[in-house]
Amino acid sequence: MDSSVAMTGVIGLKSCRMSKYSKMLISAAVLIYIGYLLTLVKMMRIIDNHEVRDHIMMSPENIKTTTNSAKASQNLGQPVMTTSEQRNQYRELATSIAAKWNLTTPHAIDLLVQQFDKANDYDPQHDFFHFHHLYKSGGTSISNFMDKTVGQRKVGKYWEGILPGSYESGDFDHNEALQDINKRLSEGTKREDLPYKASYAHTGLRPVYGSQRTKTAALFQEQMPTKRLRVITMLREPTDFRASNHAMIMCGLNAEISKWNQQRSKQGLDQVCSPKEGLNVSALVDIKTQNLIDKCRSGAKVNTQQKQQCQDHANGVDIFEHCRSPSHLLAHYQYDKHYRSMFKGLMGRFHRGQKFGGTAYVGMSFGYERAEESNGYSVENVEEYTLQDLGGLDLTISGEGDGGRPEPDFIWFGITERMKESTILFYYYFKAKPLRRIPQHRIQDCHPTEAVGWTAKHREIVKEKEPADYAVWRAANAILDVRMAKMKMEIQAQIDAGVSKEALYFVDWDTLEAL
Numbered sequence: 001m002d003s004s005v006a007m008t009g010v011i012g013l014k015s016c017r018m019s020k021y022s023k024m025l026i027s028a029a030v031l032i033y034i035g036y037l038l039t040l041v042k043m044m045r046i047i048d049n050h051e052v053r054d055h056i057m058m059s060p061e062n063i064k065t066t067t068n069s070a071k072a073s074q075n076l077g078q079p080v081m082t083t084s085e086q087r088n089q090y091r092e093l094a095t096s097i098a099a100k101w102n103l104t105t106p107h108a109i110d111l112l113v114q115q116f117d118k119a120n121d122y123d124p125q126h127d128f129f130h131f132h133h134l135y136k137s138g139g140t141s142i143s144n145f146m147d148k149t150v151g152q153r154k155v156g157k158y159w160e161g162i163l164p165g166s167y168e169s170g171d172f173d174h175n176e177a178l179q180d181i182n183k184r185l186s187e188g189t190k191r192e193d194l195p196y197k198a199s200y201a202h203t204g205l206r207p208v209y210g211s212q213r214t215k216t217a218a219l220f221q222e223q224m225p226t227k228r229l230r231v232i233t234m235l236r237e238p239t240d241f242r243a244s245n246h247a248m249i250m251c252g253l254n255a256e257i258s259k260w261n262q263q264r265s266k267q268g269l270d271q272v273c274s275p276k277e278g279l280n281v282s283a284l285v286d287i288k289t290q291n292l293i294d295k296c297r298s299g300a301k302v303n304t305q306q307k308q309q310c311q312d313h314a315n316g317v318d319i320f321e322h323c324r325s326p327s328h329l330l331a332h333y334q335y336d337k338h339y340r341s342m343f344k345g346l347m348g349r350f351h352r353g354q355k356f357g358g359t360a361y362v363g364m365s366f367g368y369e370r371a372e373e374s375n376g377y378s379v380e381n382v383e384e385y386t387l388q389d390l391g392g393l394d395l396t397i398s399g400e401g402d403g404g405r406p407e408p409d410f411i412w413f414g415i416t417e418r419m420k421e422s423t424i425l426f427y428y429y430f431k432a433k434p435l436r437r438i439p440q441h442r443i444q445d446c447h448p449t450e451a452v453g454w455t456a457k458h459r460e461i462v463k464e465k466e467p468a469d470y471a472v473w474r475a476a477n478a479i480l481d482v483r484m485a486k487m488k489m490e491i492q493a494q495i496d497a498g499v500s501k502e503a504l505y506f507v508d509w510d511t512l513e514a515l
Contacts, residue, residue, distance in 0.1 A: 094110075101477050115482040132346075133168075134233065142414065145423065145435070148435055166199045172216055194224060203216055207359070210398070210401070232413060233414075240417070281453065296310035340366075341468055344369075346472065351378075353376020354376070418480060
């Protein structure tokens with residue numbers, strides 16, 4: 001009942017003789033109005049969000065629309081109902097988060113506030129999203145995670161709902177995808193009824209328009225023209241990102257360390273995982289070098305690169321010098337060749353002054369130009385662009401340039417070091433039932449950052465070399481902080497409105513409460 005109507009009724013009744021029945025009506029109306037005021041007070045709640053706290057107040061209109069559990073759970077992901085006080089709380093929270101992550105763009109707070117207003121508009125019936133898996137970012141686990149959440153059931157070698165051609169640790173196979181699509185069409189499935197919901201691969205999707213349009217984009221647009229294309233991705237702390245790539249892909253040190261510890265185990269010795277424990281990576285590199293030289297001398301088949309390495313060794317070159325330690329890598333030309341501005345492959349560019357590119361096939365060697373040398377570069381511009389593009393706020397970004405057709409937006413992203421929070425948000429965004437256990441792949445017994453001897457000093461050197469990558473990293477963490485806070489607000493509002501935990505089946509209660 002509207003409060004003005006209720007009070008008008010009371011005044012009108014006072015002007016006439018009241019029957020016993022009328023007095024009862026008045027008493028009931030007053031009690032309802034008092035109950036309504038008490039409900040508003042009760043809805044004021046403090047929600048803990050790490051280092052900051054936020055007040056939540058639901059308007060009576062929102063209470064009415066969320067009383068029914070089934071209907072209420074469907075409203076999750078929509079902007080929290082706001083008042084002037086609530087907007088002040090959003091700004092306070094955004095200000096705290098921007099300071100926490102040292103964001104320097106003058107628009108950081110406003111863009112973080114916009115994250116609170118951003119609706120989760122994922123539509124499983126009409127959306128198709130592609131997971132762009134950057135090497136050594138935890139993407140193999142996420143690909144397997146998608147199989148068991150987005151994928152309905154496994155039929156043969158494929159998960160229903162995941163487009164064939166998806167590989168958890170490989171490039172996208174366009175022919176395999178097209179073969180399955182054509183098979184279904186020939187069996188009578190209508191194109192608009194194709195069951196695919198998502199795909200994953202090291203292969204990128206964007207840009208889908210303009211001169212740099214990817215092969216993957218062309219396939220998806222031609223074969224699934226009624227689908228709204230969207231993207232998700234993972235990123236990792238920039239120094240750890242390089243350390244992992246260096247240890248596994250560039251130098252194969254993970255395998256050498258594993259062999260060494262297996263030999264120690266046969267001798268009854270404990271494994272060693274750091275220089276402090278006695279691990280000598282440089283000595284392992286000597287063994288790796290000698291094994292290659294012996295292979296070349298034996299006449300065994302070697303590839304072109306190995307043949308050149310053997311020739312260089314004969315000329316006195318330390319062919320694996322960059323593998324001996326982080327210090328060797330950071331001073332070596334191989335770093336500049338392969339490890340500059342590695343997050344170029346994430347969004348396709350760092351700021352609006354750059355052209356799209358570099359996402360179609362993010363090779364193991366990377367090899368991007370330095371973002372810091374591009375026209376229009378500044379740390380502030382990179383932060384702002386990340387908040388807009390990775391944050392899914394600017395839906396006008398286009399590979400065709402200003403005014404062009406919009407690129408697929410980032411509907412979700414995760415951060416390797418914050419895997420629990422990332423997966424909680426995945427369940428929540430895609431309305432997926434939480435798994436009992438998060439898939440984990442390629443977790444090394446010896447963490448490469450510690451095993452190879454990366455120190456705080458090395459991390460500071462990478463920060464100096466790669467301000468653009470770190471700007472992306474900081475902005476991404478700020479977005480994740482806001483999204484976690486927003487999700488908690490929405491969940492609490494639903495609980496306060498009487499929605500049961502069972503109705504919120506896509507909330508990972510155990511993990512959420514443990515954080």
